[in-house]
Amino acid sequence: MFDLSLSKEQKMVKDSFSKLVKDLVADNAHDMDEAGEIPVSAVQKAWELGCSVSGVPEEYGGYGMEDSPILSSLVLEELAYGDMAYAVAVTAPSLFIVPVNDMGTDAQKKSLLPNACTDDYNVFTMAMCEPHFGFDPVSLKTTAAKKNGSYVLNGAKCFVPCASRSEKMLVAANLDGENNLFVVEKGAAGLSVGEKEKNLGLYSLETNTVTLENCTVPAEARIGGDKGVDYDRVLARARIAMASMAAGMCRCSLDIVKQYALDREQFGEPIAYRQSIAFMIAEMAYETDAIRLLAWQAASRLEAGKSAKREAYLAKLYAGEMAMKICDYGVQILGGHGYIREMNVERLYRNARSISCLEALSMV
Amino acid sequence: MINLELPDYLDNLKTQMKGFAEGLLRPISRKYDEAEHVYPVELDVLRGMKVMGRPKKKEGEEKPKKDVERKNGANLSQAVTVEAICWGDVGLMLSIPGAGLGNAAIAAVATDEQMERFGDKWAAMAITEPASGSDAGSIQTTAVLDGDEWVLNGEKIFVTCADRCDAVVVWANVDPTAGKAGIKSFIVEKGTPGFTLEKLEHKLGIRASDTGTFVLKDCRIPKENILGSAEVKKSTEGFKGVMKTFDNTRPMVAAMSNGVASAALEFLKDKVEAQDIKLDYHENTNNVSATQKEYYLMEANLEAMKLLTYKASWMADEKIFNNVEASMSKAKAGKAGTLITQKVCELLGPMGFSREHLAEKWMRDSKILDIFEGTGQIQHLIVARNILKLSRNQLK
Numbered sequence: 001m002f003d004l005s006l007s008k009e010q011k012m013v014k015d016s017f018s019k020l021v022k023d024l025v026a027d028n029a030h031d032m033d034e035a036g037e038i039p040v041s042a043v044q045k046a047w048e049l050g051c052s053v054s055g056v057p058e059e060y061g062g063y064g065m066e067d068s069p070i071l072s073s074l075v076l077e078e079l080a081y082g083d084m085a086y087a088v089a090v091t092a093p094s095l096f097i098v099p100v101n102d103m104g105t106d107a108q109k110k111s112l113l114p115n116a117c118t119d120d121y122n123v124f125t126m127a128m129c130e131p132h133f134g135f136d137p138v139s140l141k142t143t144a145a146k147k148n149g150s151y152v153l154n155g156a157k158c159f160v161p162c163a164s165r166s167e168k169m170l171v172a173a174n175l176d177g178e179n180n181l182f183v184v185e186k187g188a189a190g191l192s193v194g195e196k197e198k199n200l201g202l203y204s205l206e207t208n209t210v211t212l213e214n215c216t217v218p219a220e221a222r223i224g225g226d227k228g229v230d231y232d233r234v235l236a237r238a239r240i241a242m243a244s245m246a247a248g249m250c251r252c253s254l255d256i257v258k259q260y261a262l263d264r265e266q267f268g269e270p271i272a273y274r275q276s277i278a279f280m281i282a283e284m285a286y287e288t289d290a291i292r293l294l295a296w297q298a299a300s301r302l303e304a305g306k307s308a309k310r311e312a313y314l315a316k317l318y319a320g321e322m323a324m325k326i327c328d329y330g331v332q333i334l335g336g337h338g339y340i341r342e343m344n345v346e347r348l349y350r351n352a353r354s355i356s357c358l359e360a361l362s363m364v
Numbered sequence: 365m366i367n368l369e370l371p372d373y374l375d376n377l378k379t380q381m382k383g384f385a386e387g388l389l390r391p392i393s394r395k396y397d398e399a400e401h402v403y404p405v406e407l408d409v410l411r412g413m414k415v416m417g418r419p420k421k422k423e424g425e426e427k428p429k430k431d432v433e434r435k436n437g438a439n440l441s442q443a444v445t446v447e448a449i450c451w452g453d454v455g456l457m458l459s460i461p462g463a464g465l466g467n468a469a470i471a472a473v474a475t476d477e478q479m480e481r482f483g484d485k486w487a488a489m490a491i492t493e494p495a496s497g498s499d500a501g502s503i504q505t506t507a508v509l510d511g512d513e514w515v516l517n518g519e520k521i522f523v524t525c526a527d528r529c530d531a532v533v534v535w536a537n538v539d540p541t542a543g544k545a546g547i548k549s550f551i552v553e554k555g556t557p558g559f560t561l562e563k564l565e566h567k568l569g570i571r572a573s574d575t576g577t578f579v580l581k582d583c584r585i586p587k588e589n590i591l592g593s594a595e596v597k598k599s600t601e602g603f604k605g606v607m608k609t610f611d612n613t614r615p616m617v618a619a620m621s622n623g624v625a626s627a628a629l630e631f632l633k634d635k636v637e638a639q640d641i642k643l644d645y646h647e648n649t650n651n652v653s654a655t656q657k658e659y660y661l662m663e664a665n666l667e668a669m670k671l672l673t674y675k676a677s678w679m680a681d682e683k684i685f686n687n688v689e690a691s692m693s694k695a696k697a698g699k700a701g702t703l704i705t706q707k708v709c710e711l712l713g714p715m716g717f718s719r720e721h722l723a724e725k726w727m728r729d730s731k732i733l734d735i736f737e738g739t740g741q742i743q744h745l746i747v748a749r750n751i752l753k754l755s756r757n758q759l760k
Contacts, residue, residue, distance in 0.1 A: 001436045002374070004678055007365035070366050136648035258752060273758050278748035279741075285751050286692035289675070290668035297368040297671060304369055311667075313645040318664035 004296075006074075013071055016049055017078035025082030032204040033347050036196075038089050040121075046086075047121035051075050052094040056101050060109055061117030067102065069237060069299040072364035073244040077292065080248030084351045085205035087245050091362040092161040094241075096124035096170055098363040099181055099234055105225045112183065115167070126170040126181070127157035127210045128238075128360035137172065137179075137235055137359045142212065144173040144182060149219050151175070151182060153190070153212040159358050163193045163208035170223065171212065172234075172360075179231040181223040190215030201350030236298065236312035241362035243295035243312075246319035246355045250288040253330035253348045257281055260334055271333075280329045287322045294318050299364055320356025327352035368671065370444065371436060378448050385452025390722075393453040396572035397725050401564050403528055404459055404572060411461040437681025439612065443619040443673050450623025451630075454729050455572030457620070464525045465489035465737075466533035468616070469549060469609045473591050482551055488529035490520035490578060498742045500535070501544035501603060505580060507536035509594070512587045514550060516558075516580040522736070526561055526576025530554055534580065539596045544603040549591045558583035569728030611690045614737055615676040618693040621701030621733040622670050628708040628726045629662055635712065655711055662704045669697040688750040695743035698734030705730040 006014065024042045025032075032038050051072070056062020072094070079087035093116055100112050116124045130141055142155025153173055163169060170181040184191055194209035223229050258281060261272035271277045298311035330345035331338035338345045354361070370378070388406065396404050449457045457463065466487025474482065496503045505518025516536050523532065531553045539546035552559055562577045633643055636655060649657045672693040679686035705727040709716030716723050734740045749759050 001367070001371050001434055002369070002440060002674060002678055003365060003367045003434075004675060005366070005682070010366060074366075134648070134651050136651055138646055138648070262752060269758075272748075272752050272754060273760075275741075275745070275748075275759070278752065278754075278759050279744040281752065282692075282695065282744040282747035285747060286672060286696050287668075289689075289692065290672055290696065293368065293671035293675060294664070294667055296366055297667070300366070300368040303367070310645045314660065314664040314667055317649060317660055318668060321661065321664075 010071060010074055013049075014074045014078060017046070017051070017075050018081075020046055020049065021078055021082035021086075025079075025086050029083035029086070030342060030344060030347065032083065033085065034203070034341070036203050037206075038086055038204050042086070043090050044121050046079065046090040048119075051079070052091055052097050053117040056097060056113055056117050057109075060101075060113035062101075062113070067098075069240060069302040069364040070296060073240060073295050073299045076241055076244040076362060076364065077248040077251070077295075080245035081252045082248075083204070083347075084245050084249055084354070085202040087248070088161050088202065088205050088361045090121075091241075092166075093122070093124040094363040095126035095161065095238075095360060096168060098237060099126070099170060099223055099229060102237075103224045103229045103233070108183075108220065108223060108225075111220075112168070122167055123162045123165040124168055125161050125163055125166045126172065126360055127160040127163065127184075128172040129157060129159040129358055131156055131158040131209065138231075140172055140174045140179055142171065142173040144175040144180060144222075146175070147216070150216050151219070151222060153182060153184070153215040153217065155212050157210040157212070158197065159199075159207045159361070160193075160210050161361055162206050163210050164196070164206060169210070171210070172231075173212075175222075175228070178228055180228045181231075181234065182217050183221040183223065184212070184215060184217055188215055188217070200353055201347065202354060232307065232309045233302075235359070236302065236308040237363045238360040239312040239316035240295050240298045240302070240308070240364045242355050242359075243291055243298070243315040243319035244364060245362065246323035246352070247288060247292040247295060249348050249352055250284065250291060250323055250326040253327050253345055254281070254284045254288055256343075256345055257284065257330050257333045260337075277333055280333060284326045284329050287326055291315075291319045291322055302364075316355070323352040323355045368674075370674075374436060374441060374444050377441060378444050381445050381448035382451055385449050389449070389452030389456045393456065393572075393722060393725070394719075396456065396459075398571075400566065400571040401527070401574055403574075404456060407456065407460055410463075436678065439615065439677040439680040440674060443615055443677040446616050446619040447623040447626070447670070447673075450620045451627045452623075453572065454620050454624050454733070455570035457623075458524055458570060458573040459528065461528070462486045464529055465613055466529070466531065466551075468613050469533045469591065470551070472609050472612055473549075478551070478588070478591070482531060485530040485553075486525065486528065487551070488523050488525040488532045490523045490532045490534045492522045493519055494521055498739055500607075501547065503535055503537060503547065505534065505536040506540060507538050507548065507550060507590075509538070509587065510584075513584045514587060514590065516550065516552065516583040516585065518580050520578045520580070522565070523576050523578055524573055524736075526578065527564060527574040532559075532578065533591065534578075536580075538594065542596045542598075545599065546596050547603050548594065550585060551589045551591065552580070552583060552585050556583055556585060568731060569725065570732050608687075610737060611676075611685075611687050612680055614690040614694040614743070615673050615680070615686075617733055617737045618669065618673040618676070618697035621694075621697035621730060622666065622673055624726050624730045624733065625662075625666050625669065625697075625701040625704040628705045628723055628730075629659070629666060631721070631723055632659060632708045632711060635715070658707060658711060662707060665700045665704060669693075669700050672696050688747055691738070691743040691746040691750075694738065695740055695747060698740045698743070701730045702734050 054063040054065045055067030058064035144151045190213045192211045197207045294315035298308040298315045301308035327349045331349045466489040507514045537546040558581045565575045676689040676693040
């Protein structure tokens with residue numbers, strides 16, 4: 001049946017991430033952003049709650065729970081409620097683990113997952129975005145060519161989360177007109193990882209450019225073997241993650257604004273008493289709900305084993321538009337104060353733009 | 365457990381209702397838009413269809429046990445049904461015999477005895493007055509108990525199905541000194557002396573639906589025709605009670621908007637695809653034509669409208685207080701539905717301005733859905749007051 005209530009397990013997981021964010025992130029998000037880094041301990045604590053490995057079978061180091069896009073969506077919303085950079089840093093390994101676990105061959109699962117699903121957080125990631133105008137994840141310029149039983153990768157990538165510290169990454173590349181994912185190991189010949197990128201937002205998240213120059217990987221590096229991956233599904237899982245994080249950011253902006261509008265007095269009464277402010281807050285509330293529901297709808301399709309191409313595409317599109325609008329309202333309602341970096345709405349405003357600009361920062 | 369997939373039986377219901385709308389409503393859609401105020405006789409076959417009602421209690425029927433396989437409830441089915449029928453024609457849906465908003469009010473609060481008397485009647489709803497629109501608490505119509513009868517006096521405007529209905533649920537104040545707390549609703553049957561239909565309005569859209577003005581002059585109705593308790597409480601609890609009807613009807617108006625918007629979008633999609641332009645959710649929206657991008661944005665909005673509507677309906681079914689969510693669904697669907705139908709006409713160019721096609725009609729029809737059952741502004745006010753926990757004196 002159509003159901004919006006959380007199961008016991010969903011509620012438990014959501015609550016534990018919510019508590020973690022409250023304890024470790026909420027009050028530190030601004031400082032992390034200014035410092036440009038996230039304390040390793042904060043990442044490790046989230047990792048220990050199993051956000052990237054719970055859906056991996058026990059034999060490969062996971063918790064052996066069901067691979068659940070809805071559960072991951074709940075987790076990402078909570079993490080991004082604290083800080084989106086934190087959400088991406090914590091779940092970057094999902095970009096590697098989820099596709100391998102979901103679409104890898106048995107041999108690939110066996111050889112790749114145990115290294116990624118360890119007790120300590122280790123960085124694994126995926127390189128999808130490309131630094132050119134008109135970037136579209138379905139028309140990749142990075143190419144893979146078959147040569148002597150190996151694959152030769154060429155191309156430029158950007159916005160690869162945590163690439164400099166990543167032990168292995170999946171590289172999205174076009175092989176004879178089909179989009180595929182290839183495992184590239186740290187230090188591989190022809191692979192170069194750039195300095196930390198300077199971005200509009202997500203200051204505390206390290207993202208890097210990645211260049212592949214005749215980078216040769218063995219045949220086994222192609223996820224899914226000869227039949228490759230269901231790339232639409234890869235994109236859907238990444239897009240639902242984006243929409244889920246957007247819901248978290250918008251909820252955060254909304255909560256700040258609600259409190260502020262009740263506390264801030266002008267003309268002798270709280271500004272929340274004015275319809276011009278109150279109506280904006282009402283809109284922020286239902287649009288945040290809408291973003292979450294669109295993410296859940298797409299995740300529900302995946303959970304039922306159906307294609308979520310359409311639903312995930314629309315969810316990310318909507319989330320990109322609306323997160324920007326909502327976080328804009330967030331700054332606007334705080335007025336001059338909203339423009340000051342110490343007020344968290346400022347960070348949310350910058351970070352919100354990433355939802356429509358970028359792809360594949362996390363996976364559900 | 366979270367699952368936003370509609371169950372198969374609701375999917376089937378949707379398909380079935382859409383088929384019905386396509387076969388019965390679409391062919392006469394233009395006809396009754398042009399022939400304003402003429403009763404669509406084709407709808408006679410639908411008399412008694414429970415779009416807004418609730419089934420009468422059957423003898424010996426027990427409440428379904430919980431824990432057995434849980435199914436979605438009546439409100440969600442209704443949201444799906446209303447959406448599909450309004451994909452056909454919203455003006456005609458409002459004209460389905462027995463599917464009045466008064467029926468929804470009766471279904472929500474009627475006693476079994478009242479259900480027996482009025483359950484089969486086509487009931488309109490009369491709240492608005494010349495001087496009371498959004499401020500429903502300020503209505504001037506009065507009801508005075510005289511022996512075994514209520515005596516009603518006042519004027520009611522914008523009553524949907526005014527001409528065709530069998531009875532009208534009339535809001536009136538039993539104690540004007542008590543203010544809003546004195547407002548109660550009464551069932552007034554057609555033909556009651558002192559109850560006169562004065563005129564029918566000429567409207568922008570939903571022209572198939574007859575909207576009229578009633579005058580109540582010393583109109584006497586039986587004492588038992590009051591819906592809910594006659595007691596005037598000191599607090600405004602009673603008024604809040606009557607307003608609660610809206611928690612069920614607002615998501616239905618949102619569903620109407622979803623239906624009209626989906627009709628417009630589907631029409632646009634057909635025309636776009638006929639030009640061999642793909643709408644396959646594939647390319648980056650920045651790399652496609654403006655028409656394609658606008659289409660995708662509208663479809664995403666339609667999904668948002670639908671999901672907010674389903675949420676509010678699901679909550680009603682689960683007996684979760686849904687006052688905020690009901691208003692959220694209507695605020696979003698009313699506004700976005702209006703914008704979608706406007707944009708579809710824009711993108712259609714000359715085809716969007718021509719009465720040869722239904723797009724222009726949908727643009728006119730959808731506008732009412734951001735107005736009746738509480739304007740978009742009222743919905744925002746309700747949402748804001750609730751989430752900011754402000755009283756009506758604080759946030760006016």
